[in-house]
Amino acid sequence: MPQHLKPEAPNALAAKTPAADIDGSLLALVTNWRLVVAELAERGIDLYAPEVLARPWPGIRAVIFSLIDSPTRLRAVLTRR
Secondary structure: OOHHHOOOOHHHHHHHOOOOEEOOOHHHHHHOHHHHHHHHHHOOOOOOOHHHHOOOHHHHHHHHHHHHHOOOHHHHHHEEO
């Protein structure tokens, strides 16, 4: 098979797409806190509800950081161009 017709290795494909540079710092999250609250509310989580405030922080923090790992408005705002 001619070289130019052979499929590329998966690692070669990943190298062609640059990883997004996302500011995941706490300062960036606090600066965009209204968006964090809105994104969580759309997922049924009211951060200011007594039952949510009573939960341990690590679980809530994991949900907040999951917004950065999924295609959300928060991720779009935190992506550096």
